[in-house]
Amino acid sequence: MTTHAANTTHGSDPHGAAAHSDEHGAAAPGAIHPHITSMRLLVSVFLALVVLTAVTVGVTWFDMGDLNIWVALGIAVVKAALVVLYFMHLRWESPFNAIAFISALAFVALFLAFVMADSSSYQHNLHPPGDNVVVTP
Amino acid sequence: MTDVAHSNAAVLAPDLAGHNHDPHLAHHFDTPDQQYQSGKLAMWVFLGTEILMFGGLFCAYAVYRHNHPEVFEFAHRYLDRTLGAVNTLVLIASSFTMAWAVRCSQLGLNKPLKILLALTFLGGVGFMGIKTIEYEAKWKHHVFVGSKNKYRNDSLKGVGKPVDSNTEFEEEGAEVEPPAENKLSAHKTAPGAEGKAEASHEAAAKRSDVGATTWGRGIVDPNAGTPDEAAIRPTYADPGGLAAGVVPGHHGEMHYADLTDAQRQHVYTFFSIYFMMTGLHGVHVLVGMALIAWIWLRARRNEFGPTFFTPVDLVGLYWHLVDLIWIFLFPLLYLIH
Numbered sequence: 001m002t003t004h005a006a007n008t009t010h011g012s013d014p015h016g017a018a019a020h021s022d023e024h025g026a027a028a029p030g031a032i033h034p035h036i037t038s039m040r041l042l043v044s045v046f047l048a049l050v051v052l053t054a055v056t057v058g059v060t061w062f063d064m065g066d067l068n069i070w071v072a073l074g075i076a077v078v079k080a081a082l083v084v085l086y087f088m089h090l091r092w093e094s095p096f097n098a099i100a101f102i103s104a105l106a107f108v109a110l111f112l113a114f115v116m117a118d119s120s121s122y123q124h125n126l127h128p129p130g131d132n133v134v135v136t137p
Numbered sequence: 138m139t140d141v142a143h144s145n146a147a148v149l150a151p152d153l154a155g156h157n158h159d160p161h162l163a164h165h166f167d168t169p170d171q172q173y174q175s176g177k178l179a180m181w182v183f184l185g186t187e188i189l190m191f192g193g194l195f196c197a198y199a200v201y202r203h204n205h206p207e208v209f210e211f212a213h214r215y216l217d218r219t220l221g222a223v224n225t226l227v228l229i230a231s232s233f234t235m236a237w238a239v240r241c242s243q244l245g246l247n248k249p250l251k252i253l254l255a256l257t258f259l260g261g262v263g264f265m266g267i268k269t270i271e272y273e274a275k276w277k278h279h280v281f282v283g284s285k286n287k288y289r290n291d292s293l294k295g296v297g298k299p300v301d302s303n304t305e306f307e308e309e310g311a312e313v314e315p316p317a318e319n320k321l322s323a324h325k326t327a328p329g330a331e332g333k334a335e336a337s338h339e340a341a342a343k344r345s346d347v348g349a350t351t352w353g354r355g356i357v358d359p360n361a362g363t364p365d366e367a368a369i370r371p372t373y374a375d376p377g378g379l380a381a382g383v384v385p386g387h388h389g390e391m392h393y394a395d396l397t398d399a400q401r402q403h404v405y406t407f408f409s410i411y412f413m414m415t416g417l418h419g420v421h422v423l424v425g426m427a428l429i430a431w432i433w434l435r436a437r438r439n440e441f442g443p444t445f446f447t448p449v450d451l452v453g454l455y456w457h458l459v460d461l462i463w464i465f466l467f468p469l470l471y472l473i474h
Contacts, residue, residue, distance in 0.1 A: 030168025032444060036243045037236065046233040053225050053467075057218070060472045068474035079464045087236040088457045094174060097181040104185030108192035112199055119200045
């Protein structure tokens with residue numbers, strides 16, 4: 001009989017009090033200590049996402065010129081942060097997981113920055129598509 | 138000796154022969170927590186590669202939108218922002234039920250877990266259903282993919298307006314009726330042969346009058362013979378200015394007939410980007426739905442509880458990533474201002 005056997009009693013406490021990490025840690029070394037997000041937090045995040053979706057649709061009625069795209073992206077970033085931090089509980093994850101994810105975002109940003117810089121440096125020299133230039137053979 | 142071995146076995150692998158241990162603990166892990174953390178890290182790395190894959194498409198979007206903002210403003214009016222917004226809410230709601238399902242699996246609440254997984258799956262069904270309605274509308278409006286897109290077909294046929302740089306050629310007035318079989322010959326103008334080039338200008342102008350191709354304007358590369366020859370020529374100095382002269386108003390003053398062939402090609406590019414991004418996202422939704430169905434079947438067999446819920450957790454992470462990408466796709470594609 002090992003200590004793991006004590007761990008396999010699923011669902012003995014339907015209200016989940018025993019599932020919280022403090023009580024588990026003492027019972028079984030090496031057992032999983034998950035962070036369990038509270039219902040209150042999940043519902044709040046859900047409502048915030050709904051409200052932000054309404055806001056991002058609503059702001060398109062206002063003409064802010066070049067600012068519109070940045071407002072839309074800003075709201076999207078806030079929504080994404082809520083999903084990542086709370087629904088995906090990255091806030092309570094091991095920092096390694098955050099490093100893996102954020103470095104991917106950083107590389108996408110790097111990729112975008114270089115491609116945009118490259119594109120805008122030659123774009124004004126390009127022919128429109130179908131503009132068949134006769135080239136000396 | 139046996140004492141040491143026994144105490145190790147209690148904390149590490151319970152039985153090297155594989156008997157009488159946690160059925161979910163693989164042999165190459167010491168503890169359930171190590172296994173759980175490894176799975177999580179691997180999933181986050183995988184999600185990172187997903188971000189990188191979509192990053193390429195977001196990059197294509199950024200380049201084309203930056204260079205042709207008016208074309209994007211025009212083309213996005215074909216998209217139904219109400220359906221897009223409803224789909225955003227459907228995905229957010231299903232993300233919420235998924236996060237709630239993970240909580241239930243951690244607490245060992247199996248019945249609510251099954252219900253919430255089913256609701257999450259239904260969210261995927263709803264999303265794909267609305268997506269199908271949208272794609273069907275694109276088909277009906279002839280703005281679907283490939284040859285089902287009128288912008289692609291018409292720009293290839295050359296029925297659009299000539300681009301601005303060609304307007305003086307129209308004023309020259311072309312008396313010569315170009316024979317139909319000569320349409321392509323204008324492309325072959327010998328460099329430096331001014332007379333022939335002018336003739337081809339007239340022919341091109343005439344063709345644009347009769348709605349034929351506007352491509353072959355006999356433009357001679359001024360850099361011909363220099364190291365800079367071929368496709369680079371500083372004529373179109375206005376950045377993104379293929380549409381210069383046709384600037385759309387806020388309420389759709391730009392019409393299909395106003396577009397040049399070049400703009401039609403760019404409108405087609407918008408639809409290519411739209412279908413690639415939403416299509417790849419849709420494939421992810423379908424994969425996520427299959428995974429949720431699999432998890433639901435396992436939940437029916439009461440497999441998950443406070444000591445083992447990793448599959449629910451990881452499928453949840455995947456589903457949230459699908460939501461995450463849509464959070465960016467919706468404003469970028471549907472809410473262009």
